[in-house]
Amino acid sequence: MTGGLTSPEAEKERGLDLMNQSSFSTSNCLSSAEEKQTETSGLRPSSQRCFNRLNLCFQVNESFKQNSHIWDLGEIERGIPAGWSAVSGACNFAEELRHVTSRYHGSYLRALNACLELRKRSFLFLLLCGVAYLHLKESDRRDLIIVCFCQLLNFVFDLEHPSAAELSEMYERNNCNVAQGLAWSYYVGYLKFILPGLKDRIREFNQSNSHLLNCEKTWKLHILIPLSCDVCDDLQTVDSHIHFIKNLPELNMDVAGIKKRSYKNSIYGILGENKEKHFCVMEYATPLRSLFAMSQDESAAFSYQDRLEQAKLFCRALEEILQRSKYCSGCYRLIVYDDSEENDKHFLSKTILRHMEQELQEEYTMDEKYEGSIHNAESNGTQLLISGSDHPMSLHSFGY
Incomplete structure (x- = not known):
């Protein structure tokens, strides 16, 4: 008996306090996650914010059932986008290895920095990995699986794709x-x-x-x-x-x-x-x-x-x-x-x-006329000859 409340009433009061604290934590986690996403990609797509809210709400519901702390899930949520960005950057780096000579003058470090932006994200990435590791040692792995699944859905349906206005701003700025x-x-x-x-x-x-x-x-x-x-x-x-x-x-x-x-x-x-x-x-x-x-x-x-x-x-x-x-x-x-x-x-x-x-x-007259896709056309078109390196290719790396 505490403060005139019976034991069931005390449990109910503690549940309400937990809900209020969780709501406050959810708001903070959501704000931090959106800020971190903005720092990482430079964009604020509304679809990403919606997915962040859905992810956090689902996680809060699970945390109530398991009587766990929302801050564990919040840290994981903030770490997943950075981890996913690192995986995508690693895939892009594997592609750029083919063009290290022509694009980066043989410097593998410059190629890695172009794919992962190490100068901007290295400290943040290491910090989030450390936090995620410490929390995963004691938390339920199902939370991580749920968050990863939501992030995969986000990637598969391309919900982070920038709008036409955002693309125009990016092109103009860069x-x-x-x-x-x-x-x-x-x-x-x-x-x-x-x-x-x-x-x-x-x-x-x-x-x-x-x-x-x-x-x-x-x-x-x-x-x-x-x-x-x-x-x-x-x-x-x-x-x-x-x-x-x-x-x-x-x-x-x-x-x-x-x-x-x-x-x-x-x-x-x-x-x-x-x-x-x-x-x-x-x-x-x-x-x-x-x-x-x-x-x-x-x-x-x-x-x-x-x-x-x-x-x-x-x-x-x-x-x-x-x-x-x-x-x-x-x-x-x-x-x-x-x-x-x-x-x-x-x-x-x-x-x-x-x-x-x-x-x-050359034995035959070169046919430089475009027929269909230039990557699939069978022609004897003029080839770009670059001394000491391979041909110039598009700088865009496809998503993985």
């Missing part, structure tokens, strides 16, 4: 649309005009220049794409084995209110190791200048790593656009190379000649 925009602008504002009639202008040039470009297999626009985005105005300053010869006949078109706008393309001679000169139409991909300028401007918030990733995405996007184009088939060749750590002063001329030799060795 400059994710830069490469695609530059690639499309380069195509619709330039390549789509000059590539269809390029071979006719080369024929016209040959008639008055003793058939200087005598090999028809190299009658293409060779587009130089350095991943450093360092575009020079004079190619001879980059490599003394490259010399300007002449310009092709001008292409004049009425564009955007400009009457007879002039487009020019230049012919260069490349000196080989045997002192023999090879000739081709060649130029840099001019949009790379924009990427380089953005990385030099503090207001753009565009780092070196951002520039490298966007340069690779630009290559990928431009290749896909040109493969789909029915106007540009067989009229271009993308020469992608990494010159950031290259000490050979004739590296560029050797890279260009290697591409030209590959063109001469």
Whole structure:
């Protein structure tokens, strides 16, 4: 007998106190879980908040039955998203191992940090793992199974998928649309005009220049794409084995209110190791200048790593656009190379000649027309040749 209450009444009073404390704890757990989820993903999807509430309510009900403490479940609930994020990051890391050389310059630590964001989450992840381990030693494993099951349902039904507004904000904040925009602008504002009639202008040039470009297999626009985005105005300053010869006949078109706008393309001679000169139409991909300028401007918030990733995405996007184009088939060749750590002063001329030799060795005319999915199409399309690494691929890792 305590405070005038019988034993059953005392038990009832303690049950009400437990319920009030649990409700208060549930609110705190819910708030903490949502804050932790926001810190982890940077998003606040309403579906995630609903699932958090359902998970916690179900756990509170079980805790009443077992007369356990809600704080155990709250700690587990906060630890599960971090644990699931770690598993997903490990799967992404397994995928990125294929591209360590091309994307991370051979650094496995940089690849791991890109998948798990160790700098931001390492302390939080270790803390939550420690708390979860201490509580699981003394708690019922069924609670953990329930929480994991709810988290799996969340993943399977993609309830954490951000809304269109949130995606737009992410892309704008991280400059994710830069490469695609530059690639499309380069195509619709330039390549789509000059590539269809390029071979006719080369024929016209040959008639008055003793058939200087005598090999028809190299009658293409060779587009130089350095991943450093360092575009020079004079190619001879980059490599003394490259010399300007002449310009092709001008292409004049009425564009955007400009009457007879002039487009020019230049012919260069490349000196080989045997002192023999090879000739081709060649130029840099001019949009790379924009990427380089953005990385030099503090207001753009565009780092070196951002520039490298966007340069690779630009290559990928431009290749896909040109493969789909029915106007540009067989009229271009993308020469992608990494010159950031290259000490050979004739590296560029050797890279260009290697591409030209590959063109001469091809037995069939390359079909660069897009048919269905580019990953499944059977064609002899132009391949990106990157010196010392594999081809640039999409930076997106699929979910696991």
